[in-house]
Amino acid sequence: MPAQSARYGLPDPAEPVVHELPPIRFGGLDVAVRVEVRRSADGVWRGRFLFGGDDVAAGLATAEILCGPTEADLWEAVRDLREHHIRDLYRSIAE
Numbered sequence: 001m002p003a004q005s006a007r008y009g010l011p012d013p014a015e016p017v018v019h020e021l022p023p024i025r026f027g028g029l030d031v032a033v034r035v036e037v038r039r040s041a042d043g044v045w046r047g048r049f050l051f052g053g054d055d056v057a058a059g060l061a062t063a064e065i066l067c068g069p070t071e072a073d074l075w076e077a078v079r080d081l082r083e084h085h086i087r088d089l090y091r092s093i094a095e
Contacts (some may be wrong), residue, residue: 014039019035021078025087045068060090
């Protein structure tokens with residue numbers, strides 16, 4: 001009898017998942033910040049920042065500048081960034 005998958009009901013890691021981060025303050029306004037995370041075909045976890053509205057097309061996004069051999073390593077890279085770094089990323093693509 002085949003065993004049940006331990007990942008039953010969990011999303012496919014290759015499908016991007018969006019996580020909310022605290023907003024940043026830029027130009028006197030709060031800007032929504034999200035991170036889109038996925039596992040690529042080579043097994044590396046990759047992520048990019050999404051700024052602004054809920055619709056990716058309406059907002060601004062970085063390239064996949066975050067990566068790690070595991071999902072935990074990718075989140076360590078996100079945690080290591082301070083708000084001023086994220087604000088500078090936003091400024092670089094908004095202006």
